[in-house]
Each structure stands twice: as structure tokens, then as C-alpha cells.
Amino acid sequence: MTSSDHRRDASLSRRALLQAGAAGAALIAAPAVLRAQAPAVKLGIIQPVTGALAEAGELGRLGAELAIADINAAGGLKALGGARIEMVFADNRSNPEAAAQEVERLQGEKVAAIVGGFGSGLCMTATQAAARYDLPYLVDVGVADSITTRGLKNTFRMAPSFSMATSVALKNLVTLNDAAGKPAKTVVIVHEDGLFGSGLAKLLGTELPKLGFEVLETISHPTPARDMSNIALRIRSLKPDLVIPSNYYGEFVLLARTMQQQRIRPKAIYAIFGGAASSLRFVKEFPQAADGIIDCNHWHDPKNPRSAEIRRRTEAAGKSYVYNVPLNYSAVTLMAEAIEAAGSVESAKILEVLSSRDFGSGVMPYGRSKFVEGQNVSALPLNTQIQDNDVKVIYPDAFAQVKPVFPLKA
Amino acid sequence: MYSTEIVLEAVLNGLLTGGVYALVALGLTLVYGVLHIINFAHGALLTCAMFMVWAAWAWLGIDPYAAVLVVGPLMFGLGYGMQRLVIGPASRHDDGNILLVTLGLAIVLENALLAGFKSDTRTVATDYALEVVSIGPLLLSQPRLVGFAVTIVMTALLWLVLNRTDIGKAIRAVAREKTGARLVGIDVDHVYAVTFGIGCVCLAVAASLLMPTFYVNPRIGGAFVLVAFTIVVLGGMGSVVGALLGGLLIGAVESLSSLYLGDSLGQLGIFLIFIVVLLVRPTGLFGARV
Amino acid sequence: MTATDLLRPLLVVAVFAVVPWLGVSNATLNFLVYMLIVALAAQGWNILGGFGGQYSFGHAAFFGTGAYATAILQVQLGVNAWVGLVCGVAAGVAVGLFVGFLSFRSGLRGSYFALVTLAFAEVFRVVANAAGFTGGAAGLLIRLEPGVATLQFADRRITCMLVLGFVGLGLVISTWLTRSRFGAHLIAVRENEQAAEALGVDPMRVKLGAIALSAALTALAGCLYAQYFLFIDATIAYGPWISVEALLAPLVGGAGTVFGPLIGALALHGLGEATKGIAGSVPGIDLVVFGVVLILVIAFLPGGLMGGLARLAGRLRTIARGRRPAVEA
Incomplete structure (x- = not known):
């Protein structure tokens, strides 16, 4: 189906919806017999x-x-x-x-x-x-x-599933890095200590070295976390090329804002199922902290x-x-x-x-x-990046809306 | 291992964070010291105060710091009313009942907030939230420095109120000997409610200090409750100065243990200190009473 | 303890035992099983907290140890579920004695004891979430395999009977406490430790005995939980929720009474189900109502539901004797 077909479909369905809405209203008003x-x-x-x-x-x-x-x-x-x-x-x-x-x-x-x-x-x-x-x-x-x-x-x-999602996330990371001329070599992982975050960290710890990345540190935190300044501090001292966070909304926002405050600007923040990394509210409320963040997450087909x-x-x-x-x-x-x-x-x-x-x-x-x-x-999860105050798909190419910005300008 | 600057900055960060913890603990220790109750609704009340600060900012455009002028009295009223109209009458001063009533209140408050504000995580955006003060190689968060200063001032104020005012003297009298206080004509129920109200004002201040950099959702208060209990125990239940010192100590310990153990296992540091202090010196490290 | 003492517990168990066979819905059956597991944990709390006056906020430490021990033995070591159950209870007792020994030796009571138990439970939770043999944050999944040997029953009425049997055991133990020398010592320690000591009671021994018994029942509840839901993680096993459930039910039902925990658990969970219906499209409203009712119960029913029942019975007796009730309002 071409995209114009899609559009026709959409307008059709919209019209159908309006009619159905009217019909629905009529139904509610109608006596029960008519609904039988x-x-x-x-x-x-x-x-x-x-x-x-x-x-x-x-x-x-x-x-x-x-x-x-x-x-x-x-x-x-x-x-x-x-x-x-x-x-x-x-x-x-x-x-x-x-x-x-x-x-x-x-x-x-x-x-x-x-x-x-x-x-x-x-x-x-x-x-x-x-x-x-x-x-x-x-x-x-x-x-x-x-x-x-x-x-x-x-x-x-x-x-x-977890293993499907993470293997795609890793594959896409390598592709992204290779395409940009391998600017990223060192990684810090920040994860919540629940099932997903911990499992992910363990997997990344074994897989990333095989793919040529050096994991400088794996930092876990509880949910809810009261404070991210120490995590930011450690990131600042380790100066990784990549920060890979995996956590829930509140902690993700806190981390991104604390990193912004501490003027930590890695070559990329590559979230894997980041709680806010593809949340439009985060983008709207903290455009500066959100800008450029990449996420590998569930996302619709744009x-x-x-x-x-x-x-x-x-x-x-x-x-x-x-x-x-x-x-x-x-x-x-x-x-x-x-x-x-x-x-x-x-x-x-x-x-x-x-x-x-x-x-x-x-x-x-x-x-x-x-x-x-x-x-x-x-x-299949998709890779998105926050660009121009919106969440845009950057990878795989079949769904991409924009080109990735990677590495970020220092 | 980490460089000296990093360790130093971690300690300073911890002390600054500890200041806010101390404020939360201040309310708890005061209520404990006077009413001898473990207030399970403390976390939910903090959440309440945080939502008030958020609402003042989002709906009325009031700066989170300025909001304390509105939220403070509101929280005092809420605390006073809760103690006077709900906790006091419903519990009849029985320990088990108080526990249940505060637990019930926590459920009511948390879910009323959920019903009213939905489960969304909400944040406040201010110009100064991300400001830093650089001292040599160190970057210190400006809102936290402000928070720290305010905590010191609040502790001093509270100490002055308790030691230099009539109501403060009444509070201390009730804390020490309830029956005696009643005999000399002190309205014990009123004093209880005022104490609870003051505890809630501490939470209002903590909320306005937290909101510029933190977030709020209907369950967030729980994140601070356990650490506040730890501080209260460490400082000696009922001790105002103890709460401040305990808060700072816990902040620093938490910061260092999270630096070396990670934030997840870092929590163990706090709990173990908590257990050891309780077992070895239950009156707290700085065990003075109100 | 005489045979007549056992009459009332048996009667109550019999009433509960009939319900599953009346063709009730599956939702009701599931509700019963879960409520009875909570009631069992609460009976455990009631021994230490109700009869012994030592309020614990950390019964999750025992519940979780029972649940983890039985799950680990089955999943990692392939041990039979019944053996797992026994080991789970034993592990719970061991933790109980450990926590009890440390805290009672330091003379902790009241709020201090409450807080130290809370902290112990949290330590267990953090460790279980990080350690490898507990399955870490991913938790442990027991294989679904109905059979008598695996303690999983395709027919939930049987599960219900099994849990009810253990709750019955809890009732018998509680009854024994009201009739035995040990129970009398425990209550004496609750009322006045110094006085009890002066009369030749060893408070340390009595309290340790109580916490061991208490931990055993709560750990048993943990084992049954794991065996019924087949999945546990650190928050489920050691989370504060079960500590709260375990103390809420006896306090609402009547702390230090034989039937308090069971009645309390039934009332609380019944209320929880009843209020669910009114949530509508606004989440949270049902729990607000739950909280309000809880406060009202405490406000108007001193001594919990059992206290209320006793007063009601007393009043009915006076009416039956043709006199006006002594106290109105």
C-alpha cells in the first residue's frame, strides 16, 4: 500500500468514525428494541x-x-x-x-x-x-x-520479549555507531534494579565487550530514587562516550536533568526502554534536557x-x-x-x-x-531520537522519519 | 577509585540532600516526641504538600519557594484538623489504634490524590532549577544550597519556638508529662494538634525545597519515609537538633555508599546503620528529647 | 486445654469449609484462598503482637523467608514441595529467632521494636533483589504442575481446604495460648515485663518462644503464597505490603483474640472487594472509601470487630434477660 492509500484510508476511517459517532449517539437515545x-x-x-x-x-x-x-x-x-x-x-x-x-x-x-x-x-x-x-x-x-x-x-x-528487545537494541546500537565511524567506545549503564533494568545490565555487561565497547561502570538504583546527583557525579568522573539508561519516568527525567545541570554531555544518551526517553511530556516540559536522547523502545509505525x-x-x-x-x-x-x-x-x-x-x-x-x-x-522495537522537540523514528530505515544526530555536538 | 574531588563532591552533595531529609524527619520526630506516635501518614502528607506546591505553580503561577507562604498555613490547617478531628478522637490514644488510623489516613490521602491528580508524574520547571555554583572543580546545585540554608534556619526557628515561646513550653510540658500538663491547665488536645500542624509545616517547607528539582506523583512520599524514620532514630526520637545532625549524617553516608556500592545496595548502608543504632544505642546518637 | 476449648475453632473452620462446596464462583474461591493465606500470616503476627504486645512492622521478613526458602528448594534444587514447606517454616523460625534474639537482648520494645523489624525486612528485600540464588530482580517462577506431591491442586477447593486446615491449626495454637501456662506468661510479659520477671517468668525465653511461633505461622503463609501464585520476587515476598496486611487484620479484628486475625482479614478483604465496584472510571476512589471505613471501624469499635461482637453479644444477653441495656451510646 502506498502512503496515499494510507491517507485515503485515514480520511475514510475518520469519516466513518464521525458517522458512527452520530449513529452511536442516536443508538443511545433509541429504545432498547432498536439495538437488538x-x-x-x-x-x-x-x-x-x-x-x-x-x-x-x-x-x-x-x-x-x-x-x-x-x-x-x-x-x-x-x-x-x-x-x-x-x-x-x-x-x-x-x-x-x-x-x-x-x-x-x-x-x-x-x-x-x-x-x-x-x-x-x-x-x-x-x-x-x-x-x-x-x-x-x-x-x-x-x-x-x-x-x-x-x-x-x-x-x-x-x-x-526481553531477549528479543535487547538483541535488537544492541544490534541497532552497533549499526548506529558504525555508520557514524565508531565515535563511541566507552559506556556507562544506569538502570533501575527491577526485573528489566537488572536483566538488561547483566546482558549488556557480557555482550557489549564482544561488540567492541568498554563498559566503564554499571550503576543500579532503586525506584523511586530520591537523588541522581551521585550517579551524575560518577558519570562525570568516568567521562563515557555513551550513557545507557533504563529506568522509569521519574528517575529518567531526574537523571537527564541532573546530567544537564552538571554539564555532562556524552556523545549520546542511548536509552533502552527509557522511561521518559520517548515520552512527549518529557519533551514538552524539559526540551533542553531531552534534546538528542535516543531510545530503543516500543513505538508505533510512523x-x-x-x-x-x-x-x-x-x-x-x-x-x-x-x-x-x-x-x-x-x-x-x-x-x-x-x-x-x-x-x-x-x-x-x-x-x-x-x-x-x-x-x-x-x-x-x-x-x-x-x-x-x-x-x-x-x-520489533524502534529507535527514536528527540529532535526538534518531538520524538522521531531514526532506525530502522524502513520506518525512519529523520536521520540520527550522532554523535551529539559537544 | 575516585579522585578526592569526586569524593568531596559526593560528601557535599550528600550533606545538601541530607538537609532536605532532615526537614522531613523534623516533622516526624516532633510528632513522635510529643504524641509518642509513629505517624504512618507522614509520607502521604509530604506528597500532599508537594502537590500543593505543584498546584500553586501550575495553576496560580506561584514560584515553588514563594508557595511555602500559601502551602505552609494550608498544611498547618490540615495537620491541626487531622489530629484534632480524626486521629485524636478515632484512636483514643491507644497505640494500636493510632497506628491504624494513620495508616488509614495514608491510604485515604494517597488515593484521594490519585483520584484528583491522576497517576502522572509531575514536575515544576523554573529558571533556577539547573543553576550551579562552582567552587574550584566542584559543581554544587544552587537549589540544594538554598535548601540546606533553609533547613538550618527552620531547625533554629523550631528550636526557638519550642524553647522560647509559650506554646513551645506547653508542647514540651505535654511531651514530658501529659497528665501533669493537663492539671496545670494546658489544653492537651490543642497542643497535640498544634504539634501535628507544625510537623506538617516542616513538610510544606520540605516540599517547596524539593519541587524545583524533584517530581511528584501520588506515591512519592513513601520514598522519604523510611529514610526519615532512620534519621529520627539516629538523632534520638523527639530531638530536633538530632534530626538535623542525623539527616546530614545519613545524607553523607547514603551518598558515599551509593558512590562505592551503587544506589541499590547503597540502601543497605542506611538500614544497617539503622539496625545497629537501634540495637546498640536506641536513644539515638544525639539522644536529647524535645 | 480441653476438648470444649476446641469446639469454637472447629465450628468456625467447619463453617468456612462448607463454603467452597456450595457451588460458589471461581472468583469467590480465589478470594477465599488468598484471604485465608493473609489470615494465616496475620495469626502469626497476632501471637507476637496481639498476645505478646510486641508490635512488629516487619513480618515480611518471615513471610518472605518462607516463600523464598520453599521456592528456591523446589526451583534450584528440585526438592519436593512438602519438604520445601517444612524447610520454609524452619527457615522462617530461624530468622524469627535471629531478629528476636538481637532485638529483645537490646531491650527493644514499642516503636523501637517496630522500627527494627521494619529495617530487617527491608534488608532482606534489598538483598533478595540483588542476590543471584533468589533469582534477583527477575524473581522465581515455580513450575505449574498440579499434583499432590507438588502441593498444587487443579481443583481449588482442595487448595482452599489445605489452607483452611493450616488456619485451623493457627486457631488451635491461639486457643492454646489462652489456656496454657506459656500463654499466661506471654500475656503477663505484655502487661508488665518487670512484674512478670519478679514472678519468675523469663521474659527473654517467653518472647523468643512467641516470635518463633509467630514466625512459623507467617512463614507458612509465605510458603502457601508461593505455592499458590507460583511466582515471587523481592517486593512480593519481602515488601512492606505483607507486613501491613499481617498487622492490619488482627488490629481490625481484635488483637490478642483467637478469632481476631481471621475475622479481620475476612472483613478487610471483603471490604476491599466490595469497594472495588464503586471505583468506576476514577481510580483511587474505592481505596479512599476503604480507608475511611477503616478509620470509622477503629473510631467506633474499640477492641476491633471481636470487641464489637462481644459487646453486641453482651447487649443481646441483657436484652434477652428483659432488662434495658446498661449503657446506651
Whole structure:
């Protein structure tokens, strides 16, 4: 499909949306009799909207809501006689027991499938609870490899697993560095001490030397961290070419600002799943600290016009855009496609379809999503860089919007 | 190993950070010293104060430092009201009940903030947040220097209030002997509430010092609570000067241990000091009372 | 302790034991299992905190040790789950004795004891998060493999019965405390340590015995948690949440009573589920309501729910005798 096709598609869908919106309004006003059609399909959406991970969970929920609104506006699930999707939302409260309990509730409410989860620990207990009923569960982003490798037949993951994501991040780093004439040789890693950050640091510690980088220091910190000045101090004394941070939003912003304050300007800040490195709020609030930061992270396909649409709607909802929105949007559209293809809300049929064919990837740059032993093997993180006060894709070339600025001017 | 300048700067950084910790601990130690309660809502109250500072800046355009003039009285009112209307009556001065009530309040406050402000991490942007003062090779953060100075002034003020004013004398009397104080006509419930209010004012000051460089979300207060407890224990529960010295010491220790052990294991340094002090010298290193 | 003393615990267990077989929903079953695990941890806390008056804020240290010990033994060493359970409890007791010995020897009590236990739990958490044999930050995943040998049951009603059995054991131990010499000594130490000592009670021994028993039950809860959810990490096992759960339930239910922890856990978690429904689209509102109700309970029910029940029973008795209740309001 060419980009003009995309644009036509987009305007079409926008028009369809407007009509559907009007129709929806009419429906609400109409008496119940008129609405009588195929029974709604219940879809469980589970996200942490209270507790430590609430910030991300809110955005994940928004993505799912947008997708459901779009699907319903476009006529619902056609294979099921135009059945509307009804969201049954569950708050896993950022804790694993609540996640399991909410899955039980969703099962009790007879949802056809569940999408979401966000944290690895939250996904562990939730997928396991769902496995008791063979209830299809599509994880949005919990990264721990074991979520899919532990052999639960009902569990699928939309986003790349930890090992997939990190190997791409490393490969892209080498490509980027080679293309610029290998300006970067030394590295300092700054990571949160949770599952992802620690795992990443361990992996980088063994892999980077093989790729010709010298790891000067690996610094871990807790979440929340009260202070980044000592970390900045160590970076200043070590003078690395590259700083690789992997942490959550607050700590990332704190680190970037402290580095700016201490006038530390490495050749690049190459974040791997940096909490704020591709957050538009960070860009808007601290343009100077954010400028030039590279991230390897989940990101939408910028060439897909629907992604711009989603971003606009996110901002219209008063939220700032990060990957959770498009990722959950896409996970829901994928699950809807699977239900359509199964032609039924029966778990066994949906599971059969999920593991046997490929799917559209919504607005994610995954091409056709295909699940092998539960993992979407087409899933791919992108490299973005903060340029001109916006998050722009710089790599891989197929999705790139701008050329990378690397190394940064001192 | 690190050069002398780096180590020196780490210590100075730690002392400056410790100043803000001390402010948070000051409120806690005062409440402990007088009411003999471990206030579990302290972290949530700090979060409250930080959101107030943020709101003053974002909605009214008030500079975070100036905001203390608004947030201070508000926090005093909140603290006074909470003690007088909720903690006091609901707990009937039973230790277990106080604990539960403050825990309940922490849940209410934190989640009310979540409901009201959403879970977003919020920051304040000021011109001076990134200013540094360079002394030779050292770069010291200007907002932290300001924070440090304010902490010293606050501690001195608090000491003066406690030792030189009527209400201060009443507070000390109640802290020492509640029944006796009541017999000589001191309104104990009022004194309790005032003490709680003053503790909250300390948090308001800490919040306005933190916000230019830090961030706030509905759960952030928890990050400071444990370290504040450590300082309170180290300084001697109820000791104002102890809290200041304890804060500085903890700041420096944390800074050095994070330099050499990393920030994650660096926390161990604090907890181990905490445990050892408790086991060996539970009255604290500087164990004077209010 | 006589057979009649055991009547009430057995009756309560029997009531709970019937529920799973009444065709309740899976959500209810899961709720029951989790609530009973928390209740077990809380019974542990109640022995030291309720009967012994030593308020701990760090029962996570015991809970987590139980959970980690059983998980590590199964995952890293392939040990049978039942053996893992026993070792988990033993490890919990060892940690309890260690913490207890250090703190009681230094004469810590009240807030000081509370804070030192809190710090110990945090040390465990930081270490478990960094160490290799605990799986570090990635945590430990026990293989899903239902069977009697693995202590995992496909039918959750059986899990429920198993946990209930242990809670029943906790009730029996608590009842024994109200009837035995050891229990009397423990309560004497709580009320006045010097006086108890003067009467020939060795407070150190009594308190160590209490913390060992307390740690055993809470570690058992940790083992069962790991075996039920099959995944633990440092924040789950040693996080402050379980320390709070363990002390909240007895304090709400009635500290130092036999049924307080169970009633408290049931009430708190029931309330938590009940308020979930009102959250709507504003996250946090449900927990605000939860907190407010909690404060109201404390304000209007001195002695916790058990205290309230006892007063209610007393009042009913007076009414039944045809007299006006002695105290109104």
C-alpha cells in the first residue's frame, strides 16, 4: 500500500468514525428494541490504574478504549453479526494477587479474552489464573521471557520479549555507531534494579565487550530514587562516550536533568526502554534536557497514518502520548481480528486461531504479527531520537522519519 | 577509585540532600516526641504538600519557594484538623489504634490524590532549577544550597519556638508529662494538634525545597519515609537538633555508599546503620528529647 | 486445654469449609484462598503482637523467608514441595529467632521494636533483589504442575481446604495460648515485663518462644503464597505490603483474640472487594472509601470487630434477660 492509500484510508476511517459517532449517539437515545442485534462480545482489559504502575496503566487503558470505540464504530465484529465489543475493565492495582483475582472476576463475567497486564509480575499471576480456564490472554508488554516460555497454552504476547528487545537494541546500537565511524567506545549503564533494568545490565555487561565497547561502570538504583546527583557525579568522573539508561519516568527525567545541570554531555544518551526517553511530556516540559536522547523502545509505525490519529486523540483526552497507547490499541485490534477469524467467542477456537495464523499489527511496526509458542515473533522495537522537540523514528530505515544526530555536538 | 574531588563532591552533595531529609524527619520526630506516635501518614502528607506546591505553580503561577507562604498555613490547617478531628478522637490514644488510623489516613490521602491528580508524574520547571555554583572543580546545585540554608534556619526557628515561646513550653510540658500538663491547665488536645500542624509545616517547607528539582506523583512520599524514620532514630526520637545532625549524617553516608556500592545496595548502608543504632544505642546518637 | 476449648475453632473452620462446596464462583474461591493465606500470616503476627504486645512492622521478613526458602528448594534444587514447606517454616523460625534474639537482648520494645523489624525486612528485600540464588530482580517462577506431591491442586477447593486446615491449626495454637501456662506468661510479659520477671517468668525465653511461633505461622503463609501464585520476587515476598496486611487484620479484628486475625482479614478483604465496584472510571476512589471505613471501624469499635461482637453479644444477653441495656451510646 502506498502512503496515499494510507491517507485515503485515514480520511475514510475518520469519516466513518464521525458517522458512527452520530449513529452511536442516536443508538443511545433509541429504545432498547432498536439495538437488538448480535449479543455484545465482552473483552477483558486489565491494567494497573492504581498503585505504583498506575501512570502507564491509565495510558494502556486509553489505548484499549480507543481501539474498542473504533471497532464498534466501524460496525463491530462482522463475523459475529456485527456484535459490538463491550469492555470489561479490571484494575490489577499494580499487585500480583489483585491481578489473579481480577482475572477470576473477568472469567466470571464471561469475557471472551483478556488483553493487557503491563508489569511482568502482574502478567505472571494473571496469565496463570486465566490458564485454568484456557481463557485467551494477550499480554501487552510484560517483558520477562518466562511469561511465554513457561508453556501456558492460553498466553500470547504482543510486544517483543526481553531477549528479543535487547538483541535488537544492541544490534541497532552497533549499526548506529558504525555508520557514524565508531565515535563511541566507552559506556556507562544506569538502570533501575527491577526485573528489566537488572536483566538488561547483566546482558549488556557480557555482550557489549564482544561488540567492541568498554563498559566503564554499571550503576543500579532503586525506584523511586530520591537523588541522581551521585550517579551524575560518577558519570562525570568516568567521562563515557555513551550513557545507557533504563529506568522509569521519574528517575529518567531526574537523571537527564541532573546530567544537564552538571554539564555532562556524552556523545549520546542511548536509552533502552527509557522511561521518559520517548515520552512527549518529557519533551514538552524539559526540551533542553531531552534534546538528542535516543531510545530503543516500543513505538508505533510512523508511516501508518492511523498512528498520528491516535496520538491526536490521546492528546485531545488531555494525556501525553507514550507507547502504551498504540501498543494496547494494536493488541485489542489484533484480538478482535482473532475473534472474527474464530467466528466465535469460544476459547478453544480463539486459541487455535491465535496460534495458527498471522494478524494485522494495528499501528505497531510489526508487519504481520505471528505467534510462535505465544510470542509475537514479528514484534520489533524502534529507535527514536528527540529532535526538534518531538520524538522521531531514526532506525530502522524502513520506518525512519529523520536521520540520527550522532554523535551529539559537544 | 575516585579522585578526592569526586569524593568531596559526593560528601557535599550528600550533606545538601541530607538537609532536605532532615526537614522531613523534623516533622516526624516532633510528632513522635510529643504524641509518642509513629505517624504512618507522614509520607502521604509530604506528597500532599508537594502537590500543593505543584498546584500553586501550575495553576496560580506561584514560584515553588514563594508557595511555602500559601502551602505552609494550608498544611498547618490540615495537620491541626487531622489530629484534632480524626486521629485524636478515632484512636483514643491507644497505640494500636493510632497506628491504624494513620495508616488509614495514608491510604485515604494517597488515593484521594490519585483520584484528583491522576497517576502522572509531575514536575515544576523554573529558571533556577539547573543553576550551579562552582567552587574550584566542584559543581554544587544552587537549589540544594538554598535548601540546606533553609533547613538550618527552620531547625533554629523550631528550636526557638519550642524553647522560647509559650506554646513551645506547653508542647514540651505535654511531651514530658501529659497528665501533669493537663492539671496545670494546658489544653492537651490543642497542643497535640498544634504539634501535628507544625510537623506538617516542616513538610510544606520540605516540599517547596524539593519541587524545583524533584517530581511528584501520588506515591512519592513513601520514598522519604523510611529514610526519615532512620534519621529520627539516629538523632534520638523527639530531638530536633538530632534530626538535623542525623539527616546530614545519613545524607553523607547514603551518598558515599551509593558512590562505592551503587544506589541499590547503597540502601543497605542506611538500614544497617539503622539496625545497629537501634540495637546498640536506641536513644539515638544525639539522644536529647524535645 | 480441653476438648470444649476446641469446639469454637472447629465450628468456625467447619463453617468456612462448607463454603467452597456450595457451588460458589471461581472468583469467590480465589478470594477465599488468598484471604485465608493473609489470615494465616496475620495469626502469626497476632501471637507476637496481639498476645505478646510486641508490635512488629516487619513480618515480611518471615513471610518472605518462607516463600523464598520453599521456592528456591523446589526451583534450584528440585526438592519436593512438602519438604520445601517444612524447610520454609524452619527457615522462617530461624530468622524469627535471629531478629528476636538481637532485638529483645537490646531491650527493644514499642516503636523501637517496630522500627527494627521494619529495617530487617527491608534488608532482606534489598538483598533478595540483588542476590543471584533468589533469582534477583527477575524473581522465581515455580513450575505449574498440579499434583499432590507438588502441593498444587487443579481443583481449588482442595487448595482452599489445605489452607483452611493450616488456619485451623493457627486457631488451635491461639486457643492454646489462652489456656496454657506459656500463654499466661506471654500475656503477663505484655502487661508488665518487670512484674512478670519478679514472678519468675523469663521474659527473654517467653518472647523468643512467641516470635518463633509467630514466625512459623507467617512463614507458612509465605510458603502457601508461593505455592499458590507460583511466582515471587523481592517486593512480593519481602515488601512492606505483607507486613501491613499481617498487622492490619488482627488490629481490625481484635488483637490478642483467637478469632481476631481471621475475622479481620475476612472483613478487610471483603471490604476491599466490595469497594472495588464503586471505583468506576476514577481510580483511587474505592481505596479512599476503604480507608475511611477503616478509620470509622477503629473510631467506633474499640477492641476491633471481636470487641464489637462481644459487646453486641453482651447487649443481646441483657436484652434477652428483659432488662434495658446498661449503657446506651
